[in-house]
Amino acid sequence: MRTVFISLILICFLNGKTVGQESPLSNYIEEGLDNNLVLQQKNLSLQRAMNALQVAKSMYLPAIDLDVAYTHxxxxxxxxxxxxxxxxxxxxxxxxxxxxxxxxxxxxxxxxxxPQNYYDAKVRTIVPLINTDITHNKQIKTDAVRLQESEVGIYKRELIKEIKEAYYQYLSALQVEGIYESSLDLAHEGLRANQKLLDAGKGLPAYIVRAKAEIAQIESQRAEAEKNIKNSALYFNALLNRAADAFIERDSTLFLEQNQSLQDGSEIDVSQREELLAIQAGIAMQESVLQMNKQYLVPKVSGFLDLGSQAEGLKFNQDSRYFMVGLTLSMPLFQGNRNRLKMEETKIDLAESWNRKAQAEQQLRVAAQAARNDVLAALKNYEKSKVQLEAASTYQRLIQRGYREGVNSYIETIDARNQYTSAKLSVNLSQLQVLAALAKLERESATFQIP
Known part of the structure; x- marks a missing residue:
């Protein structure tokens, strides 16, 4: 097959699902979204923004206060x-x-x-009648919630990509260890064969030394692979906020081969990227601030009602009780052109934000196209590595058979085994590069359905 992983990966990774049932990776992604410490902090910031919005909405409601004063x-x-x-x-x-x-x-x-032994107790109710700042402040807080939601979405997508890459790295490290284990078995088998030949008087002592050196080298490489497994597991569990030694379930379906085409040169839509939505929310906030500054001459009118009692000697009777109603009006007359200067400053900020959004759109579009090119290149490299592995496997079998028949030397068998091991490592690395490239493409195209 010429196209490897593509159908499964496009369905599983670009849509965030596996075929038939949820994969361990899907469960780990859900766990990471629930438990990641940084994401929890960003969710707290979102809750703070939503609380601020509720406060802004409450400004429409009357304010009722109890004021009590006693003087002597x-x-x-x-x-x-x-x-x-x-x-x-x-x-x-x-x-x-x-x-x-x-x-x-x-x-x-x-x-x-x-006054002597005098008190004044009243319940004051204040109702905003005309106040454009309240309306604009509510809109600003609404946009602030949208901005924070976009920030959470940005980190979620980045976290999903990091979890996938860390999981792929862990599985790849396990495969590398298995490759070295297989290579070590072949090296031990070579040592036993040479020892038998030497005992029968047909072998050379140099081959024994060479076989032991090969075994020592492979054991060193296996130790390095074991270290990589531990480190990749440590990082993966840290992303999920789990214990460092928590068990990680393997998903063998990630490397299944399917048939699908990725040769689509159309431009990837990045308009719904959270980064752009965040910038748009910031622009909306600035536009609300500009409108609020433009309406600085609109008077602020409030009504108030006082129900209370005041008297000396702590008396409370018909004569002490009273009520008072009234209106308050406030509007600026002269402030040294500060409001006009604020409007000009906000207009400059808006222009900068629109420019920043255009730059972000361009950068995100280029990044998405580059990510797709990386996937295509990784798939081609994987196909080539498969061909190399098949050739190395055939070459290794022929050399091994020739060595048993006395046609090839032991050094040639070692070289054939090294080529075969290198080819398997190359396939493993190509698989990892394909999966990592697809995770990046999914991130850049924002195709994963975030729960």
Whole structure:
């Protein structure tokens, strides 16, 4: 078959599913989206933005507050009222005329400006009647939520790509270890064969030394492969926020061969990339700020209602109770052209954002096309590596048979085995490159359906 993995990979990886049932990789992706620490932090930021939006919406509702004030003072400024001096002569005359004491004498009064044993308790209700800032602020917070959602989506896609690449790397490392294990078995078999020939007087001691050196080299390579397995498993489990030694299930279906064509030269649509949506949300926020700045001359009108009681001596009766209603209006008259300058600054920010969006669209489009080219190149390299592996396998069998028949030397068998091992490693690396290239293409084209 000339096209390897493509149908399965296009269906499984570009659509995020496996054929028939969910693969271990799909479960690991879901686990990573649930448990990744960085993603959890970004979700918290999203919740904060959504809470800020709810606060902005609540600004339309009335605000009701309870205000209670109690004061008691002595001294300070005062005013003298000579009521006794003014009224006592009159009272004396009236008492003389009536031959009674019906009009007693009164003292002059001194009244302090500061109240004594005085309270004022009220419930104040304030309702915004005209305030364009509230509407614009709500829209800004709405766009802020969209921006944060896009940021979460960006990291999710990047995390999915990282999880896939780490999983492929782990499976590839396991295959490399298996290749070295197989090569080591062949090397041991070669050592036993040469030892038998030497014991029978037909072999050479140099072949024994060479066989042992080959075994030592392969064991060193196997140790390196074991280290790579541990490191790749460590990184993979860290992405999923799991224990470092957590078991990783293997998925053998990733390397199945299917038939599908990827020779589509049409331009990949990147308009729904979260990066562009984030920039668009930022532009919408700036446009709302600009509209808010343009309406700075619109007056802000609020209505208020006070229901309360105030009196000295903590009295509460019909005379102490009161209500008050009113309107407040606020609008700027002169602020040194600050509002006009703010509008100009926002317009410049908008122009920069539109330019940044155009640049991002161009870069994302180029990156998507390059990712598709990488997939096609990786598939071609894989096909070539398969041909090389088939040739190396045939060559190794012929040399091994020739060595048993005395036609080829032992050195030639070692060379044939090395070529065969290198060819298998090349196939393994090509498989990894195909899977990694497809994960990158999926990331650049944003085709994975994020749950």
């Amino acid at each position: 003072a002595k001294g300070g400024r005062s005013i003298n009222l000579p009521v006794g001096d003014m009224l006592n002569p009159v009272y004396n005359t009236l008492n003389a005329l009536t031959q009674s004491q019906a009009f007693p004498q009164i003292q002059n009064e001194t009244i302090n400006f500061l």
